[in-house]
Amino acid sequence: MTGPSTALGDRRSLRRAFVASLSGTSLEYYDFAAYSVAAATVLGKLFFPSGDDLAGTMLAFTTYAAGYLARPLGGFIFGRLGDVLGRKKVLVYTLLLTGISTFLIGVLPTHASLGGFAAVLLFALRFAQGVGVGGEWGGAVLLSSEFGDEKRRGFWASAAQIGPPAGTLLANGVLALLAAVMSAASFEAWGWRVAFLLSAVMVIFGLWLRLKLEETPVFAKIAERGEKPKAPVTEVFRHEPRALIAGILVRICPDVLYSLVTVFVLTYMVTKLHLSRSEGLGAVMIGSAAQLFLMPAFGALSDRINRRKLYIIGTIAAAIWPFVLFPMINTKSFVMIAIAVVVALAIHALLYGPQAALITEQFSERLRYTGGSLAYTLASVVGGAVAPLVFTALLAGSDTWVIIAGYVTVTGVLTIAGAVLAREPKVTESLTTPEKVSQ
Template sequence: MTRTTHRPGQQDPDPSTLHRAFVASLTGTALEWYDFAVYSATAALVFGRLFFPSANPLTSTLLAFSTYAVGYLSRPLGGFVFGRLGDVIGRKKVLVTTLVLIGTATLLIGLLPTYSAIGPAAPVVLVLLRFAQGVGVGGEWGGAVLLTSEFGDTRRRGFWASAAQVGPPVGNLMANGVLAGLGVMLSESQFLAWGWRVAFLLSGVLVAFGLWIRLKLEETPVFKAMEAAHSRPEAPIREVFTTQPRALVASILSRIAPDVLYAMFTVFILTYATDHLGMSRGSALTTVLIGSGLQVFLMPLAGALSDRVNRRKLYLGAAVAAGIWPFIFFPMVAAAGHGRWFMLALGVIVGLVIHALMYGPQAAFIAEQFSPRLRYTGSSLAYTLAGVVGGAIAPLLFTALLGTFHTWQPLAAYIAVTAALTVAGVLLGRDADHAEDAEFTRSLARAEAQTVATR
């Protein structure tokens, strides 16, 4: 049985506080990924025609996916700004701000006139709103991870930190569920005219719920102790780059393959299934819906498993599998004949299971690479910088490679290369150091006690 790790000088949170932290972490990242998944799906299905009209459908799709990439390219700005603030002013304040920013940008996308109404201004404003989404997301993930891992037992960090990792499949499930429902209820012309907007406008409900949860939550014990002991970093970004470059490189590389694999099996697969396999939009969305539903349970299970086995070895094995699976998936679907939908669904599920075995433990793995006082900044920088070379360009590259070579082999080779980079990152990283965490909290407790004694 897992032994509880007590923080000297700090009270262990009651179960209700820990559960609220888990829900607060999950709801924020679920909203983040609901917004991103709605954008991703509509970029694949309708944005090319509505905001980037062209005589060549491939050109329209490429332009739509380029705005998808903007959301990743702007993440480092959010990581730099909000990551630093998270280590300076606190986790809770930053997480409330990022939630409002992401939600507002998504609502405005739902209200944005299309190219036919306002001309070139439509794609320009769309890009700006997508940029704002990315900035908010860049500061969200690191704080969401720490929200639960700093309340919970360090020896169960894989499970508690997985709350932030459950957000993507929950958000993706909600987004594709809403889009699939709209696709069933509405005709093609109705969906293109106004139906897609409903999915964006519904994010307002999620924002309200997320804010209600987060505003009721206390600041994490670790940050409160840092604040009381006056040990908050003054220049956390500089400290990460100068004192922990290996941790940053390892964390960045470890994130690349999961991002690319997720982009394949939740974003690009919609275009591949509809344009190259001849399936309907609803059928393609259903496969993603099933896979995302399973990931809701797989993420915390993978996080908990990583607490019981070596986290790095689990991550490493999944990264190797990520490089191999596409070479099985594409021929399997192509040869399926009348059972093609079933084989597509099976392929997506296996791909997302492999992804979960990396992504579930990922939050804990990355947090453990950095010293406790720099974890918000370090985790945020790793998350956002990896997104630029991983998830940002993946749908664009998949589309360009398939459009150029008209075969699946370059797509599989691309995923294999990213898997090799992630293997290198995991090997470069370190295992959890629970003694470091214990000593950090003890030193904060001593400093806090000395501060109180001198008053």
């Protein structure tokens, strides 16, 4: 069987696993989103002062990209440990690493106090964040899906997918509230730090949930049969390369679209259209709130119809929408901006909701943590890591949004190729051997 039925774990364990998966990824993407918003608004001035706001923002996005570039390292380290030691233990480690790194960013001195060394420390902490997130996703997906009914894998695996919009919503909400209740000078001086310091409370809650969990039934059975891999990374590259390539490609366009809407659009509105950051944050918050419901809904929908076909439909929409998004934003009307962003994030939900199930079911049970983590994190390097930098550079070089929209379309072509390459195994098919996956 590709996954356990609910008979392998009672309903209470299933609910706990779903909440633990959701809350853990929410925390880690809260951390990531807090940095994303801060990078687009204040970090360039505080850590990379140059007198050129656009140049400072690009440098802040370079540090932003470090979090993505670090993800493969987290995928290698924690993915391997997750298939050898178990899902539960590793997810405690990733939570601590990301939470502590985020808290330290909140107390980090700026360029005014430490000079260039402040930027070095910011880069290091951002890198540590990325390592933690790189190891989190693969385990969080398995935590909920391996307790759940395999016939509803799309829905149960979507628990981890709800984390990014939940974290984004919370981070944007906190930063928007802080910006609203204090002066711009106070927010720039210390207000932004509060969002990072709050992660300490969230880490404690997440640890409490995860420490109460049992190991997933799937991993327990693998351990009982003595089938834990000794070199899971090597086995993935040797026996399951098709699954890995497909998993990487299906991630690229959703990552780029998400970076465009939640990160770059804020910069575009502030630097190009001279609008306030609060309008962009408000639009992203509305879209993220909608995603909380859309992601599990689309995950459940992918259990009823062909998952790959649904994914291709979503990718086509993602490749086209930027050509509508920018003209709507250029109206400078908040209503139009909000509609443009909400639709973009709804398209992202159509892709992201089923994505966890689509990627993890490519791999055998004994290699799922490693394989899923590698696909997720390697795609982040060529997708989300460079996207804000590419967007900013294209805008500076061409002074038009059309080429930016075209870039998203190119990534859509790659993702469609990945969906075509991917396989959609039958529910009753056993995936416990690499040979069956690679057929």
